[in-house]
Amino acid sequence: MTGYRYGRYVDGPDPLEPPADLRSPVDELGREVMEGASPESALRELLRRGVDGTTGLDDLTARVWRKRAAIQRRHRLDGTLQEVRRLLDEAVAAERRELFPDPDDDARFREAVLDALPPGTAAAVTELASYDWRSAQARESYEKIRGLLGRELLDQRFQGLKQAMETVTTEDVDRIRRMLDDLNGLLADHAAGRDTTERFAGFMRRHGDFFPENPRNTDELVDALAARSAAARRTMNSMTEEQRRELAELGSQAFGDPETARQLSTLDGLLQGLRPGEDWTGSARFRGDRPLGLGEGAQAMADLAELDALAEQLAQSYPGARLEDLDLGALVRQLGPAAGVDARRLAELERLLRNQNLLERAPDGTLQLTPKALRRLGETALRGVLDSVRARGNRDSARAGAAGEPTGATRPWAFGDTEPWNVPRTLTNAVLRTGGLGLDVVDVEVDETEQRARAAVALCVDTSWSMVQDGRWVPMKRTALALHHLISTRFRGDALDLVTFGRHARTVDIGELTALEGVWEQGTNLHHALLLAGRHLRRHPDARPVVLVVTDGEPTAHLEADGTADFSYPSTPRTLARTVAEVDALSRLGTALTVFKLGDDPRLAAFVDMIARRAGGKVVSPDEDGLGAAVVSDYLSSRRSRR
DSSP states (O other): OOOOOOOOOOSSSOTTSOOOOOHHHHHHHHHHHHTTOOHHHHHHHHHHHOSTTOOOHHHHHHHHHHHHHHHHHHEESOHHHHHHHHHHHHHHHHHHHHHTTOOSHHHHHHHHHHHTOOSSHHHHHHHGGGOOOSOHHHHHHHHHHHHHHHHHHHHHHSTTHHHHTSSOOHHHHHHHHHHHHHHHHHHHHHHTTOOOHHHHHHHHHHHGGGOTTOOSSHHHHHHHHHHHHHHHHHHHHTSOHHHHHHHHHHGGGGGGOHHHHHHHHHHHHHHHHHOTTSOSSOOOOOOOSEEOOHHHHHHHHHHHHHHHHHHHHHHTOSTTOOGGGSOHHHHHHHHOHHHHHHHHHHHHHHHHHHHTTSEEEOTTSOEEEOHHHHHHHHHHHHHHHHHHHHHTTOOOOOSSSSSOEEEEEEEEOOTTOOSOBOHHHHHHHHHHHHSSOOOOGGGOEEEEEEOOOOEEEEEEEEOSHHHHHTTOHHHHHHHHHHHHHHHHHHOTTSEEEEEEESSSEEEEOHHHHHHOOOOOOOOOOHHHHHHHHHHHHHTOTTSEEEEEEEESSOOOEEEOTTSOEEEOSSOOHHHHHHHHHHHHHHHHTTOEEEEEEOSOOHHHHHHHHHHHHHHTOEEEOOOTTTHHHHHHHHHHHHHHSOO
16 A cells, blocks of 8 residues: 655645735836836835845844854854863873872873973973873873864864764774865865766765765865865964964874874865855954854854855845855754745745746846736826725726727626616626526626717826825826826827926837936926927827826926927016917817826816816815815716717
8 A cells, every 4th residue: 555645845835825815015016116116126125124024134134134144243263272171181181190199200201291281272282292191090090182173173174073983993084084185185186187987986985974065076075175175264363363373283182193183284285275255264253251162163164255245145236236146055054944934935936026027127237017017017006096086985997998898898786886787797707606597796887888089188187296295296197097098098098208308308109218227307398398298198099188287286387489498487478478379279189188186286276277267177185085086086977078
């Protein structure tokens, strides 16, 4: 009988996981872009903050820096020296106890030797190298010093060897020396440019258990060893001059033979020559009270280097940065599995936003929102506007036009709809839902109809600095998005032109308007905006002309014949006259003109009231939150009735 085991899917993204919901991230991106951020910086900001319960890059970076600070704050690097001193004191004390009851001259001589030991740890250990211990306990403690030094020196270069060699025999020492001799020969050949493929394979067969990283070739072996060796060098650089001198002298006592220290020094030189790009000169300040041995110190330095690299990767500040560059293995080692999960989610979000046609590269290489993303933002903006309209007690008009000719499409019935039922679709829905003909209101679909009258619409939005300064920038953009989405999806026959006006006016597409940054510029050139609006209306003589103006200031600039903008504050009679003349020109086209006045400027109020009376238009004074609902409602009413 075949058995089955079930567990968490760990080999990449779960293939059965539902697709990521990108609506919230896209809305956040759009909000940042409308506030003036570039899509590139908006994406970075989104990833820094995180979304939908996923920790962002800022939190991960803060955890990296906290761990880095904790390593330096908790530890110091004199653990090996302290342990050697302890074992030395233990050996000397045991020897004195052994000598004390013996009355012969040899015992007194030995005591004198012990009394005359130099105060330095390394010098004392060296002095006792040839001492003939009487106490077995003292001899054992002294031999522990030699074994400890050998294991620490090896653990500096070969991670994990200290734990694997708690007890070292003469055979073990001989094997270590053979390994080091073979390793140095292999690296010397590699440095000379010789083919080391066969030599590497033989080396790993003989000594592979020293290398849990399981390198596949000489280069991978060098990479692993060089990073560790450089960390060992930085550990020594971080010690005091006296500590470095003591350890250098103690190295000759490793395993009771200076040959090990010599081979390790040769290894360090070869590795530095092969990987000069490693940090061989760095250091760090350790100020804690927990002592670290040489191997632990090298690991601490390696951790600091890995944390520094993670901080740089998480900052995403280098050219072409992608979260896919993040070393997830290092992140999990340093911060745990949960951090790896969050980073994978963020990387997947970034990949989806880029790959699902939501962000694209502009000709100048910068990121920009795609039409798909703009449609999503427009849908969200329009939904918010319609919710606002309903809150005011107005019926939501979701149909494509007033009752008229069918478009061929259907949609679910909503309260208040007057279109005829589409019987085939309604019955099909009932059969699919119940298996019979149990009809319910949820099954009903109606024919979508279209009003054949077209409208040519010019939305003129003020982009002077006061719009940014007074918090009207984003509501203005959200309004334009909502109107653009409404026309492009439900009134496709209408022609919409978006006109921005500050010192000058210009026609923009919805992507440009959404990404438009507020700049310090004086001037409200409504005259130029109305000129462009009139040009748009004349291109569509068969359409109902509609002009919607959103502004928070009276006209303070007009366009001269040579194309220059004449600015003056307060407004001059010439500027007002040129603007009014353009209003009259629009009025002769039968234009439905509405001005949406933002703020309480009395000069603006007097001016817009005057042009509304002159053109047979109207003035609406919404607050920032109600601007979108006011513009959309007025557009719908304007296209239904000629003024």
